[in-house]
Amino acid sequence: MAQAGPTDVDRAVAAARAAYEGPWGATSGRDRAKYLYRIARVIQERAREFAVLESLDNGKPIRESRDVDIPLAAAHFFYYAGWADKLEHAGFGPDPRPLGVAGQVIPWNFPLLMAAWKLAPALAAGNTCVLKPAETTPLTALLLAEVIGEAGLPPGTVNILTGDGATGQALVAHPGVDKIAFTGSTEVGKEIQRAVAGTGKKLTLELGGKAANVVFDDAPLDQAVEGIVNGIFFNQGHVCCAGSRLLVQESVADTVLDRLKRRLGTLRLGDPLDKNTDIGAINSREQLDKITELAAAGEQEGAERWSPACALPDRGYWFPPTVFSGVSQAHRIAQEEIFGPVLSVLTFRTPEEAVAKANNTPYGLSAGIWTEKGSRIFWMAQRLRAGVIWANTYNRFDPASPFGGYQESGFGREGGRHGLAGYLDA
Numbered sequence: 001m002a003q004a005g006p007t008d009v010d011r012a013v014a015a016a017r018a019a020y021e022g023p024w025g026a027t028s029g030r031d032r033a034k035y036l037y038r039i040a041r042v043i044q045e046r047a048r049e050f051a052v053l054e055s056l057d058n059g060k061p062i063r064e065s066r067d068v069d070i071p072l073a074a075a076h077f078f079y080y081a082g083w084a085d086k087l088e089h090a091g092f093g094p095d096p097r098p099l100g101v102a103g104q105v106i107p108w109n110f111p112l113l114m115a116a117w118k119l120a121p122a123l124a125a126g127n128t129c130v131l132k133p134a135e136t137t138p139l140t141a142l143l144l145a146e147v148i149g150e151a152g153l154p155p156g157t158v159n160i161l162t163g164d165g166a167t168g169q170a171l172v173a174h175p176g177v178d179k180i181a182f183t184g185s186t187e188v189g190k191e192i193q194r195a196v197a198g199t200g201k202k203l204t205l206e207l208g209g210k211a212a213n214v215v216f217d218d219a220p221l222d223q224a225v226e227g228i229v230n231g232i233f234f235n236q237g238h239v240c241c242a243g244s245r246l247l248v249q250e251s252v253a254d255t256v257l258d259r260l261k262r263r264l265g266t267l268r269l270g271d272p273l274d275k276n277t278d279i280g281a282i283n284s285r286e287q288l289d290k291i292t293e294l295a296a297a298g299e300q301e302g303a304e305r306w307s308p309a310c311a312l313p314d315r316g317y318w319f320p321p322t323v324f325s326g327v328s329q330a331h332r333i334a335q336e337e338i339f340g341p342v343l344s345v346l347t348f349r350t351p352e353e354a355v356a357k358a359n360n361t362p363y364g365l366s367a368g369i370w371t372e373k374g375s376r377i378f379w380m381a382q383r384l385r386a387g388v389i390w391a392n393t394y395n396r397f398d399p400a401s402p403f404g405g406y407q408e409s410g411f412g413r414e415g416g417r418h419g420l421a422g423y424l425d426a
């Protein structure tokens with residue numbers, strides 16, 4: 001795959017600027033909406049091709065790319081198409097203006113979906129874009145570029161640059177960019193924040209997480225077990241908002257753990273292109289090493305490790321679904337983002353203790369609550385410091401719903417009306 005250097009970044013930014021000051025800048029909201037609808041429809045028409053490519057590139061099960069990633073990517077374009085001609089009614093004043101050229105850097109865990117999260121609101125608001133996909137997962141972004149060409153957007157409106165961190169760095173530092181939108185690790189997010197400080201560029205950061213999925217003793221336990229599985233094993237746990245810390249009330253901890261283990265015994269790990277696969281491949285050797293190292297630290301620090309009997313394929317990068325019980329808050333596996341199929345289980349006795357443990361993290365992206373009591377859901381939601389809170393469900397996404405974090409999980413929101421704010425001078 002080509003590695004875009006500083007000259008390529010220059011050319012892409014110049015093309016985006018020319019489109020912004022030229023044909024795209026002159027395109028009315030109504031016409032921008034038509035282009036976005038067209039992109040959404042072509043993604044739907046070519047959904048199978050996108051799904052196969054996404055699974056080949058990323059390693060995620062085809063069932064997920066087919067049923068989640070691709071439909072949600074199309075849904076984002078549909079949703080923001082609806083806003084393009086209604087910006088003056090979006091609550092940002094009577095005449096909100098676009099920012100100009102947006103530089104967008106995305107990670108490898110949801111390659112097409114993250115591209116849609118970035119491009120759809122930016123274009124709806126009237127900006128032009130230069131997007132850099134992750135080094136290991138550029139393929140669906142390139143297919144999306146083809147689709148955008150097919151949809152007839154003026155040349156230069158969307159530019160996709162392949163390359164590694166150095167390409168991202170050059171894009172972030174480029175003086176011709178008016179806004180930086182980044183999704184990725186907290187470490188790189190901090191670096192970007194430093195690089196952008198004092199330049200006047202607008203910045204949004206969607207970073208890591210270490211979410212608590214809190215199960216009370218009155219929760220519908222079978223449903224909760226499904227939510228725990230979906231919370232941490234969806235996309236091999238390569239999910240910033242993954243429910244990677246299970247906080248379970250002590251009185252039901254043994255029952256939940258037993259049922260969870262039984263359920264994990266039924267998951268199928270293997271070929272991402274097999275429709276029956278539940279858990280696919282780890283995206284890269286580097287990520288596998290990171291997961292392996294953190295899981296080893298969990299054992300060394302005294303937590304009890306368990307995985308179902310599960311044969312791993314000979315070729316490729318794989319990690320079995322893993323549960324650590326007896327985890328204490330000081331353990332690295334309770335503090336650091338593993339970004340893999342590894343669940344840390346902690347217990348609590350009272351709601352107050354659950355809140356204290358859930359909030360004991362430098363992150364603040366998401367959380368889950370499982371209980372039959374509506375009043376308890378509200379009580380918890382008011383106290384959990386997380387940008388997204390699910391009740392009696394987990395990992396549900398909708399383009400109309402804003403997503404983003406607090407603290408080291410970043411700032412700014414993507415999705416919903418709020419997602420427009422990051423791309424408007426309002």
Ligand code: TAP
Nearest residue numbers: 106107133134135164165168169184185188206207208240
């Ligand atoms: P990062 O290493 O941060 O990479 C993210 C993107 O930034 C990649 O395209 C990467 O390029 C690029 N990049 C690396 N160094 C850069 C620099 N100095 N300047 C500009 N760009 C740079 O993260 P990752 O390993 O790909 O993704 C996993 C992380 O993303 C996890 O921590 C996860 O929590 C977080 N994440 C957060 C969210 C939200 S919504 N909060 C969503 C998904 C993922 P290359 O990788 O191509 O070299």
